[in-house]
Amino acid sequence: MSRINSRGAFRPIGRAASAAAMLLLAASSAGAATEVPFPTAEAALEVAPRERVWDGTVEAVNRATVSAQTSGRVAEILYDVNDYVEAGATIMRFTAVEQQASLRQAQAALEEAEARFEEARQEYERVANMYRNETVSRARFEQAQANRDAAEARLAAARSGVAAAEEQLEYTEVRAPYAGIVSARHVEVGELVSPGQPLMSGLSLQSLRVNVDVPQSMFDPIREIGRASVYVDGNERVAAESLTFFPVADPVSNTFRVRVNLPDGAATLFPGMFVKVGFVVGETRRLLVPAEAVVRRSELTAVYVVADDGVTLRQVRLGRRYGGDVEVLAGLDAGESVALDPVAAGIYVKERQQAAADGAADER
Numbered sequence: 001m002s003r004i005n006s007r008g009a010f011r012p013i014g015r016a017a018s019a020a021a022m023l024l025l026a027a028s029s030a031g032a033a034t035e036v037p038f039p040t041a042e043a044a045l046e047v048a049p050r051e052r053v054w055d056g057t058v059e060a061v062n063r064a065t066v067s068a069q070t071s072g073r074v075a076e077i078l079y080d081v082n083d084y085v086e087a088g089a090t091i092m093r094f095t096a097v098e099q100q101a102s103l104r105q106a107q108a109a110l111e112e113a114e115a116r117f118e119e120a121r122q123e124y125e126r127v128a129n130m131y132r133n134e135t136v137s138r139a140r141f142e143q144a145q146a147n148r149d150a151a152e153a154r155l156a157a158a159r160s161g162v163a164a165a166e167e168q169l170e171y172t173e174v175r176a177p178y179a180g181i182v183s184a185r186h187v188e189v190g191e192l193v194s195p196g197q198p199l200m201s202g203l204s205l206q207s208l209r210v211n212v213d214v215p216q217s218m219f220d221p222i223r224e225i226g227r228a229s230v231y232v233d234g235n236e237r238v239a240a241e242s243l244t245f246f247p248v249a250d251p252v253s254n255t256f257r258v259r260v261n262l263p264d265g266a267a268t269l270f271p272g273m274f275v276k277v278g279f280v281v282g283e284t285r286r287l288l289v290p291a292e293a294v295v296r297r298s299e300l301t302a303v304y305v306v307a308d309d310g311v312t313l314r315q316v317r318l319g320r321r322y323g324g325d326v327e328v329l330a331g332l333d334a335g336e337s338v339a340l341d342p343v344a345a346g347i348y349v350k351e352r353q354q355a356a357a358d359g360a361a362d363e364r
Helices: 014-028 097-132 138-170 216-225 342-363
Strands: 002-004 010-012 040-042 044-060 063-067 072-077 090-094 173-175 180-185 198-203 208-215 228-232 236-239 242-249 255-261 274-290 294-297 300-307 310-315 317-322 325-330 337-339
Touching: 044 228, 063 180, 090 198, 097 138, 208 216, 208 274, 216 242, 216 255, 216 274, 228 255, 236 317, 274 317, 294 342, 300 342, 310 342, 337 342
Parallel strands: none
Antiparallel strands: 002 010, 040 337, 044 208, 044 274, 063 198, 072 090, 090 173, 180 198, 208 255, 228 236, 228 274, 242 255, 274 325, 294 300, 300 310, 300 337, 317 325
């Protein structure tokens, strides 16, 4: 007599256990594939790019230091190091007494210029009518015309003065040129600043790139193929959007600089980090298995192999991860089946071992 446990495996009971266990083991070694109550997958060879890996340094594409464009005293600092700033946000304010006074002076000059122009225009129209009626000389007409044109020019200059004064007043509020993180602050509240003085440095984490120095011998194949990937924390793989090649080698190290441009927001990276960059230099064949099939127990890395003679736990040596698969460097051959549910496979192996042990005990 036998019964089926919760995992779907047969477990013999009583005196008939010995015969049932022997028949079950014989069936598993008779040449037919072992039927298991969990999903499996076949380890397969895949033609994939062959890479050479070097270290690279991450840097931000957009990084800048904002400088003062007018003079004044720092009245307020709205952001500090490590703060996120939206594009166009005010990051600092200066005292604006001098700029406001200049603006009022320019506006007064503009009002005067407008009045002078209106007076000269009206005078020109009166003289022009009189000239058409031949009651004034041509010289008087030309003088009125020149006075009008001069007043119009002074009006344009006054308008430009107002625009310049408004711009200087606008410069008392320092704004972020793009969204990013504040990396350094160079002034304090109450400090007197002048045009050109650095105020605050920042960078954008949205657009990043990696600089890599590659040996001279590998520069040509890398440039010819033009493909690379950045590996983050050993697992995450980010394909490069494009590569930029510097045409001049370093005379000391005989290496060429290659800039790996990453897609926006592709990975959690920060400027200054060291990462591994794999450049495609040819093709190779990789043995891949699904990542969920891998068992990690302390320092042991293994997979459950499903074969005709049963299910066994086999140690393997792994390479890099590619999407949902991981490369197997040693311990497994192409075509072998692995369990996709290691927990269920482990329970299955223990139940089989217990069934065999129970059968041996009944025989004794």
